[in-house]
Amino acid sequence: MSPIGPLLLATLLFCVGVYGIIARRNAVLVLMSVELMLNAVNINLVAFQNLLWPETAFVSGQLFALFIIAVAAAEVGVGLAILFNLFRNRASVNVDDVDLMRW
Amino acid sequence: MTGYDVVFALVGLVTAGAAILTVTSKNLVHAALHLAVTLAGIAGVFLVLHADFLALVQLIVYVGAVTVLFLFGLMLTRAPIGREALDSQNRGLGLAVAGGLFVTLAALIVQAYAGHPSVLPQRIPTEAIGMVIFSQWVLPFEVLSMLLLAALIGAIVLARREAGDSGDTVDQTRIEFGDAPSTEQGRAATEPVELGAGESGSESR
Numbered sequence: 359m360s361p362i363g364p365l366l367l368a369t370l371l372f373c374v375g376v377y378g379i380i381a382r383r384n385a386v387l388v389l390m391s392v393e394l395m396l397n398a399v400n401i402n403l404v405a406f407q408n409l410l411w412p413e414t415a416f417v418s419g420q421l422f423a424l425f426i427i428a429v430a431a432a433e434v435g436v437g438l439a440i441l442f443n444l445f446r447n448r449a450s451v452n453v454d455d456v457d458l459m460r461w
Numbered sequence: 462m463t464g465y466d467v468v469f470a471l472v473g474l475v476t477a478g479a480a481i482l483t484v485t486s487k488n489l490v491h492a493a494l495h496l497a498v499t500l501a502g503i504a505g506v507f508l509v510l511h512a513d514f515l516a517l518v519q520l521i522v523y524v525g526a527v528t529v530l531f532l533f534g535l536m537l538t539r540a541p542i543g544r545e546a547l548d549s550q551n552r553g554l555g556l557a558v559a560g561g562l563f564v565t566l567a568a569l570i571v572q573a574y575a576g577h578p579s580v581l582p583q584r585i586p587t588e589a590i591g592m593v594i595f596s597q598w599v600l601p602f603e604v605l606s607m608l609l610l611a612a613l614i615g616a617i618v619l620a621r622r623e624a625g626d627s628g629d630t631v632d633q634t635r636i637e638f639g640d641a642p643s644t645e646q647g648r649a650a651t652e653p654v655e656l657g658a659g660e661s662g663s664e665s666r
Contacts, residue, residue, distance in 0.1 A: 359463060359465040359466045359469060359579055359580070359581070359582065360466070360574070360577060360579045361574050361577060362570060362571060362574050362575070362577075363466065363469050363470070363473065364469070364473075364506065364510065365570045365574065366567055366570060366571075367473045367476065367477060367506065369563060369566045369567055369570060370477050370480070370563060371476070371477070371480050371499075371503075372562075372566075373559040373560070373562050373563035373566070374477075374480045374481055374483070374484055374559065375484075376555070376558060376559045376562060377484055377555045377556065377558075377559035378483070378484035378555075379555075380551060380554060380555030380558060380559070381484070381551060381552045381554075381555030381556070382484065384489060386489065386493075386531060386534045386535055386538070387484070387489065387492060389531070389534075390483060390484075390492065390493070390496050390531060391483075391484060393496070393500075393523075393527065394480055394483065394484075394496075394499065397499075397500065397503050397523075400503070400515075400519075401503060401506055401507075404506075404507055404510050404512045404515060405510060407512075407585070408510045408511055408512060408582045408583050408585065409510070409580055409582055409583075412582075412583030412585065413583075417585050417589055417590055417593050418593075418598075420512055420514070420515055420585065420590060421590065421593060421594065421598055423512075423515055424515065424518060424590075424594075425601065425605060427518055427519065427522055427523070428522075428605050428608075428609060429605070429608065430527075431522055431526065431527060431609075432608055432609055432612035433612075434527050434530055434531070435530065435612050435613070435616040436612050436615050436616050436619070438530060438531075438533070438534045438616070438620075439615070439616035439617075439619035439620040440619055441534060441538060442534075442537060442538065442619070442620045443619050443620065445537075445538040446622075451538050
């Protein structure tokens, strides 16, 4: 199969994530959009590893995808904890309201 | 056009549609469920690309854990879940940036890989991944485990309710009893002492 298909799908997922980050207000949805972007990068890594350079580079594409999955899980945990703290203090998870560190 | 392409086209269409529904649906719980479908579709893409171990990890970690975590996040924050003002004012800006980025990247990809020969995806055995992780990538693996431990402790410290200031601050979120079911209302009306005792108990705690 041609590598264009997975690369285009990854591009679409990445751009959908960018749209979600810019246009949505709920912070949980912003975290979901970040997850979409990380998954797009994972598809790219696996496609490059298994379609273009399968014998070289010691499966490092799939390894980086594994590392990204673990780091993304840690990011979701810490991000939701920050969100709970924010909601407890300000009763809102709207990203437009969070300007605590502006000045 | 091999069988791989057909299966990939089907799985990719499902994944892309669910991803678009994730960022556009009005109901946040629906968005989380569409995100689960998207992540499962990405696991299917990994299966088509012969990355079996990665597909299983994706199913377990993302569809199993991260989606449940997101649903907990939606339920616990009591954010406006329904069809309220979810979109900010810069929706047009988001569409412009995302569309422009997609057109640019898609043009670059098609230009770069248009003449690439169609190859079959290579199966990389899970054995090879394990051997490489524990021989050449041991140090990043250990650093990753330290990162997970730090994230665990950090999440607990951040989300924990402080011991001293639980009852006396006014900006705590309160639970209104207005939309409670009738049995709760009747119980609260007959036994008003229970609520006061509960509040003082939470203050002393």
